[in-house]
Amino acid sequence: QVQVVESGGGLVQPGGSLRLSCAASGSIFSVYSMGWYRQAPGKQRALVARITIGGDTYYPDSVKGRFTISRDGAKNTVYLQMNSLKPEDTAVYYCNEFPPRTSYWGQGTQVTVSS
Numbered sequence: 001q002v003q004v005v006e007s008g009g010g011l012v013q014p015g016g017s018l019r020l021s022c023a024a025s026g027s028i029f030s031v032y033s034m035g036w037y038r039q040a041p042g043k044q045r046a047l048v049a050r051i052t053i054g055g056d057t058y059y060p061d062s063v064k065g066r067f068t069i070s071r072d073g074a075k076n077t078v079y080l081q082m083n084s085l086k087p088e089d090t091a092v093y094y095c096n097e098f099p100p101r102t103s104y105w106g107q108g109t110q111v112t113v114s115s
Contacts, residue, residue: 004095049068
């Protein structure tokens with residue numbers, strides 16, 4: 001069974017940066033499109049970045065120009081570089097395939113943007 005583990009979250013001031021990492025026990029990152037998702041309190045989980053096998057990326061307007069998704073197939077890891085963070089970016093961040101596979105949801109990593 002594939003296990004996905006997110007890390008790198010924390011408390012950061014507005015305007016700061018964080019780099020999230022996502023590692024999987026299986027080689028899913030090399031054969032599927034991957035996505036980073038987030039869920040803020042009281043809101044539904046939403047996609048914030050997606051990367052295809054070919055390296056094409058997609059970002060919603062809310063994070064475009066601030067977030068960058070990347071993948072390292074050799075390390076079986078997906079990253080999310082987040083710059084110019086805003087309080088509204090506060091959420092639990094998850095990675096999963098795109099579209100997501102129910103059994104791959106991990107514990108996520110908390111990102112809190114606050115002064």
